[in-house]
Amino acid sequence: MTLASLADELASGRLTSRALIEQCLERAEGSRHQGNVAFISIDADRVRADADAADEARRQGRAASPFTGIPVSIKDLFDVEGEVTTAGSRIFAGNPPAAADAAPVARLRAAGFIPFGRANMTEFAFSGLGMNAHYGDPASPWQRDVGRVSGGSSSGGAVSVAEGIVPLTLGTDTGGSCRIPAACCGITGYKPTASRVPQDGTVPLSKSLDSIGPLANSVACCASAFAVLAGERAKELQARPVSGLKLGVLRNFVLDGMDSVVSEAFENALQKLSAAGAEFADVTFTPIDRLPEINVRGGLATAEAFQFHAQFIKDREAQYDQRVASRIRRAEAQQEGEYEHLLQERARMIGQAVEAFAPYDAIVMPTIPVVPPRFADCAEDADYIRNNFLLLRNPSVGNWLDRCGISLPMTPHGEAPAGFMLMGKAGEDEALFGIAAGVEDVLRSAMGR
Structure with missing residues (x-):
């Protein structure tokens, strides 16, 4: 539908x-x-x-x-x-x-x-x-x-x-x-x-x-x-032709730990888009390599979640999913001034990204590096934490950098699902939709969707 x-x-x-x-x-x-x-x-x-x-x-x-x-x-x-x-x-x-x-x-x-x-x-x-x-x-x-x-x-x-x-x-x-x-x-x-x-x-x-x-x-x-x-008048979407698109392929951080299904699907998508005339360049944006270190005590999400949940957790923690409560409580380990430092770090990295990604119409990467994990592989806390990090890692880059982003299917119906993600420029959502529509046409044609 x-x-x-x-x-x-x-x-x-x-x-x-x-x-x-x-x-x-x-x-x-x-x-x-x-x-x-x-x-x-x-x-x-x-x-x-x-x-x-x-x-x-x-x-x-x-x-x-x-x-x-x-x-x-x-x-x-x-x-x-x-x-x-x-x-x-x-x-x-x-x-x-x-x-x-x-x-x-x-x-x-x-x-x-x-x-x-x-x-x-x-x-x-x-x-x-x-x-x-x-x-x-x-x-x-x-x-x-x-x-x-x-x-x-x-x-x-x-x-x-x-x-x-x-x-x-x-x-x-x-x-x-x-x-x-x-x-x-x-x-x-x-x-x-x-x-x-x-x-x-x-x-x-x-x-x-x-x-x-x-x-x-x-x-x-x-x-x-x-x-x-967004409170705007809907316009007919015009797909931007893929030919001549300048797409940056992010090659650091987001490709670590890819499984064979996602890796093959991603490279195949790049090949199909290249054959359709898209121009690709490998991009390394080293500041994001520091995100695990920046978020070692939960980062901005945990700090701001704790601001909302502190009293609820104090009064009713037993009613929380304990995996959720434990993530929120990581903010208790954050040091004085850490929240303000995180905001400064983010602002600095946003500025660096604006400059680094300026030559490209969009930045592309796999949405997540693995096929959906089995529930059985998330049963133990250590496995839950590992899989949760893997699934959040790539798309969270766009939130941290305050960019718009979209995930498109890059495998046929009935096969293992995998997402092709395009990350656009802040405030240029309509431009990203046009780019994504052109990319979608190519990928759907290749998959027979």
Whole structure:
């Protein structure tokens, strides 16, 4: 399902929003799909009523946009009026319902989208694996019988799109939480420049690093959703021709520890794009080699998460997933002045990146260096920590450098999923969408998608 195809079906009258919603509910409730773990809750009566209202608006010529009546799953980090926001935690499960929609949800609703269910996620968005000790572990659609992570923290939303329950999900991205699940589930995930989408009404993880973005089935879907989220008029996406694109291939830090599947898929993607006329240059940006050292006591995300969670952990730590609580508590080891130093380090590196990456239209790398790990390989704490670092490592570079980024599938449906990530310039989201659409055309043609 793409937004454009559904909009066309709805506009023509071949499909009603109510019929679409019934299809989505049937999939969410059926045993062939993972609705039981992809969603924390779905208010079926409410989404049916919203669908009927959307159909009536169309009949009266009052459709808010071409997307009126299309469902979007909402990560349970965003307030939805009249519903409890749990942030994937038992800590907030007893909170009163939200009095108003979060700003991104309000913009989607104003464009006619129907909020469809509260998508599962890593507790408080603090892991790249997507597992949730309270509400269940959504699995990658690949090798479901084996059981592999769907990526986090926007895990339930990614699964809801990948399994065809809904065509779009609203996620957040602090260190890759839109792009990692996209890579693990074989879909497209977008991290905007952080300042482009307002965060009011969203449970924060890291005020410096948080971004809000969509996951969907194509670049065009993400571009349309982003325009709505950014409060801008959606324009028809024009794919930029790949021929003549100047793409920098980041060769340090992000290629360490690649498995053979991702390595082969990435090099094959580069070859296909080169054959289509893209111009590549190897890029070494040595400042990012220091990121593990900079983040040795948790870094900015941990420091800022602790500012939000300190009292909750003091009063109710036993109710946390202990793997999440232990990551947050790493901030207690940070030294006086370390937080301010981290902000300075980041500002310095952002400036260095602006200069180093200036010659290129985009920087490319694998979204994550491995295929989705098995749940069994994350059972022990040491393995959980190792795999979590591996999945977060590459996409978190974009958050640290305050850049926009997108993950595209680079393997065929049914095969081990792997993501091809493009990192654009801060504030130039629309330019990155054009580049990504051209790259998507080449990769899809090569894969027969």
